[in-house]
Amino acid sequence: xxxxxxxxxxxxxxxxxxxxxxxxxxxxxxxxxxxxxxxxxxxxxxxxxxxxxxxxxxxxxxxxxxxxxxxxxxxxxxxxxxxxxxxxxxxxxxxxxxxxxxxxxxxxxxxxxxxxxxxxxxxxxxxxxxxxxxxxxxxxxxxxxxxxxxxxxxxxxxxxxxxxxxxxxxxxxxxxxxxxxxxxxxxxxxxxxxxxxxxxxxxxxxxxxxxxxxxxxxxxxxxxxxxxxxxxxxxxxxxxxxxxxxxxxxxxxxxxxxxxxxxxxxxxxxxxxxxxxxxxxxxxxxxxxxxxxxxxxxxxxxxxxxxxxxxxxxxxxxxxxxxxxxx
Amino acid sequence: xxxxxxxxxxxxxxxxxxxxxxxxxxxxxxxxxxxxxxxxxxxxxxxxxxxxxxxxxxxxxxxxxxxxxxxxxxxxxxxxxxxxxxxxxxxxxxxxxxxxxxxxxxxxxxxxxxxxxxxxxxxxxxxxxxxxxxxxxxxxxxxxxxxxxxxxxxxxxxxxxxxxxxxxxxxxxxxxxxxxxxxxxxxxxxxxxxxxxxxxxxxxxxxxxxxxxxxxxxxxxxxxxxxxxxxxxxxxxxxxxxxxxxxxxxxxxxxxxxxxxxxxxxxxxxxxxxxxxxxxxxxxxxxxxxxxxxxxxxxxxxxxxxxxxxxxxxxxxxxxxxxxxxxxxxxx
Ligand SMILES: Nc1ncnc2c1ncn2[C@@H]1O[C@H](COP(=O)(O)OP(=O)(O)OP(=O)(O)O)[C@@H](O)[C@H]1O
Ligand code: SF4
Ligand code: SF4
Ligand SMILES: [Mg+2]
Numbered sequence: 008x009x010x011x012x013x014x015x016x017x018x019x020x021x022x023x024x025x026x027x028x029x030x031x032x033x034x035x036x037x038x039x040x041x042x043x044x045x046x047x048x049x050x051x052x053x054x055x056x057x058x059x060x061x062x063x064x065x066x067x068x069x070x071x072x073x074x075x076x077x078x079x080x081x082x083x084x085x086x087x088x089x090x091x092x093x094x095x096x097x098x099x100x101x102x103x104x105x106x107x108x109x110x111x112x113x114x115x116x117x118x119x120x121x122x123x124x125x126x127x128x129x130x131x132x133x134x135x136x137x138x139x140x141x142x143x144x145x146x147x148x149x150x151x152x153x154x155x156x157x158x159x160x161x162x163x164x165x166x167x168x169x170x171x172x173x174x175x176x177x178x179x180x181x182x183x184x185x186x187x188x189x190x191x192x193x194x195x196x197x198x199x200x201x202x203x204x205x206x207x208x209x210x211x212x213x214x215x216x217x218x219x220x221x222x223x224x225x226x227x228x229x230x231x232x233x234x235x236x237x238x239x240x241x242x243x244x245x246x247x248x249x250x251x252x253x254x255x256x257x258x259x260x261x262x263x264x265x266x267x268x269x270x271x272x273x274x275x276x277x278x279x280x281x282x283x284x285x286x287x288x289x290x291x292x293x294x295x296x297x298x299x300x301x302x303x304x305x306x307x308x309x310x311x312x313x314x315x316x317x318x319x320x321x322x323x324x325x326x327x328x329x330x331x332x333x334x
Numbered sequence: 335x336x337x338x339x340x341x342x343x344x345x346x347x348x349x350x351x352x353x354x355x356x357x358x359x360x361x362x363x364x365x366x367x368x369x370x371x372x373x374x375x376x377x378x379x380x381x382x383x384x385x386x387x388x389x390x391x392x393x394x395x396x397x398x399x400x401x402x403x404x405x406x407x408x409x410x411x412x413x414x415x416x417x418x419x420x421x422x423x424x425x426x427x428x429x430x431x432x433x434x435x436x437x438x439x440x441x442x443x444x445x446x447x448x449x450x451x452x453x454x455x456x457x458x459x460x461x462x463x464x465x466x467x468x469x470x471x472x473x474x475x476x477x478x479x480x481x482x483x484x485x486x487x488x489x490x491x492x493x494x495x496x497x498x499x500x501x502x503x504x505x506x507x508x509x510x511x512x513x514x515x516x517x518x519x520x521x522x523x524x525x526x527x528x529x530x531x532x533x534x535x536x537x538x539x540x541x542x543x544x545x546x547x548x549x550x551x552x553x554x555x556x557x558x559x560x561x562x563x564x565x566x567x568x569x570x571x572x573x574x575x576x577x578x579x580x581x582x583x584x585x586x587x588x589x590x591x592x593x594x595x596x597x598x599x600x601x602x603x604x605x606x607x608x609x610x611x612x613x614x615x616x617x618x619x620x621x622x623x624x625x626x627x628x629x630x631x632x633x634x635x636x637x638x639x640x641x642x643x644x645x646x647x648x649x650x651x652x653x654x655x656x657x658x659x660x661x662x663x664x665x666x
Contacts, residue, residue: 050523050524050525050526051494051523149613149614163614163615164386165614166614193385193386193550194385194550194552194591194594194595194596195385195590195591195594195611197594197596198593198594198596198608198610199610201596202608220523220524221524221596222524222598223595223596223597223598223603224596226596226597226598226599226600226602226603227596227597227600227603227604246600247600247601250598250599250600260525261524261525262598264524264525264527264528265524265553265598266528266531266553266554266556266557267553267597267598267599268552268553268556268580268592268595268597269597269599269602272556272557272558272576273557274535275532275535276528276531276532276557277528278525278528278529278532279525279528280529282493282495282496282525282526283523
């Protein structure tokens with residue numbers, strides 16, 4: 008029986024700004040099963056980060072979230088700060104693109120790790136130190152004893168991100184939300200970190216949300232993938248379906264314009280014309296319609312719901328086929 | 335094939351870095367670039383890849399004389415740029431341009447798109463009338479896919495992709511012959527990235543540009559380059575025609591880089607073997623003896639620590655610096 012560890016339902020995030028409201032996240036429902044990696048892909052501004060900032064209670068002051076996000080017995084959207092603090096960094100951990108957001112600049116990295124263990128797991132200094140060094144070794148930091156005494160600025164970007172990952176894993180979280188964890192890293196270091204996440208998932212049943220704009224990164228790690236566009240999930244399917252049989256024109260477009268190392272180079276790369284919409288002035292109907300090659304009248308008038316049609320997707324093309332029984 | 339237009343010989347950029355001695359300063363040279371040589375023909379694109387800190391940007395800037403080389407020479411159409419005075423260099427610069435990584439940060443926020451694109455014209459064609467300048471700018475905007483009606487807008491009113499088009503328009507307005515693109519699409523979204531790559535390739539062909547395309551993205555580099563150079567700690571590890579480099583890489587570092595590129599295909603991504611690289615990039619202040627890659631190389635032997643590998647030629651136009659290149663052939 009698969010166990011849902013995170014269940015987001017009808018999440019909406021709005022930001023109040025001087026020139027109107029920003030519809031950053033609209034009607035998003037997603038879940039993560041135990042030991043599963045959910046990939047979230049989409050272009051800049053599509054709402055990937057804000058979806059999970061809302062879940063973690065980290066929205067900016069001008070932001071407001073509605074809906075629910077069940078994590079075990081807690082609804083994270085309704086929980087008070089005290090409850091959130093006992094969950095975050097403990098059962099629910101986060102890793103961001105810039106490791107410095109998670110590290111304190113003037114504190115030795117070892118101390119930053121032991122502090123988490125002392126706070127959340129009540130360990131004494133000696134036991135915490137041993138545990139921290141062991142975790143550093145587990146995320147493949149060579150010479151962990153020596154690195155333990157270093158300051159963040161003395162480490163390379165890749166090592167810092169491994170420290171952050173070690174910190175995220177210290178309390179054996181059920182779920183790690185990783186927002187572009189490898190985007191700033193070299194491919195060689197990225198590959199190491201993704202291997203590590205895969206091992207944790209497979210050996211320890213850790214669940215992951217992997218937010219990225221890089222389809223190659225989700226292909227290697229995710230079990231399921233949600234594609235976001237203009238604040239909405241437009242397709243949600245198994246990783247195999249997303250790559251082999253995507254149904255939404257936006258997903259197809261994204262895949263087509265990602266150059267592959269294995270394809271013979273062509274004269275012209277396929278593109279998606281135009282650019283993502285302004286969230287303050289969303290297009291009518293399907294938000295993707297100004298860029299969609301398959302657009303027809305209904306798309307401008309009506310918004311397609313996320314519904315079954317080959318995959319779970321938000322495109323009339325697939326829904327009408329399904330309704331007609333021809334799928 | 336056309337003639338060689340750019341010749342880079344043994345180019346070195348060393349920065350003195352203070353490494354101790356509070357009163358009597360002790361300086362160690364940081365070898366950001368350490369003896370790189372290559373030639374380029376008119377209309378040819380050289381891709382430059384390698385991890386961050388390997389010297390890619392330093393190479394691009396040193397070729398354009400935007401920073402002073404410590405040693406070696408750069409010759410453009412037979413003229414040695416490294417020997418020119420400031421005035422002569424300014425004249426040569428007219429034909430050389432650079433496109434930067436961060437689209438918004440590389441544009442002056444107080445200037446309109448039109449003024450930004452016209453800037454090289456004001457510098458190099460001071461006699462040109464305002465009206466002619468404006469019409470040239472508008473033509474260029476159309477060419478890079480910007481609506482000429484946007485000529486009076488400011489950078490913050492454009493998207494990242496549009497800002498990069500402004501940067502490209504500025505670089506192209508004087509009809510340059512040599513363009514260095516330093517991570518020009520890294521900050522762009524996937525769909526926009528493809529648009530800008532197409533634009534660069536189209537301009538490159540139409541204007542017969544000689545291009546140096548610096549990127550950490552090996553898939554894009556494969557798409558856009560005729561030849562590819564792999565750098566590590568300021569030194570060339572391998573340089574080869576595009577197809578040879580991707581199909582028959584001989585340097586263990588090239589092989590490791592290629593094996594780490596994420597593949598947007600789950601079955602391939604999970605099945606293919608990776609070549610893990612041990613440890614981290616060594617400090618450029620204290621590079622390893624012999625082959626600089628040896629501390630991370632899965633094939634390193636005693637000879638690698640003792641001797642700097644010589645330049646070897648596995649094929650036509652294919653150079654590699656590795657003692658064991660004969661044993662590194664990988665099955666396709
Ligand atoms: N405090 C805020 N006030 C107003 N708008 C905001 C605020 N924070 C985020 N937004 C907007 O919310 C939208 C969604 O942003 P989000 O960060 O989730 O995008 P993303 O998909 O993570 O993009 P990226 O790939 O660039 O990280 C964006 O248009 C962003 O500008
Ligand atoms: S609903 Fe219409 S516009 Fe939207 S993706 Fe489908 S075909 Fe395109
Ligand atoms: S010379 Fe030796 S250490 Fe250097 S790349 Fe070749 S095998 Fe590896
Ligand atoms: Mg984000």
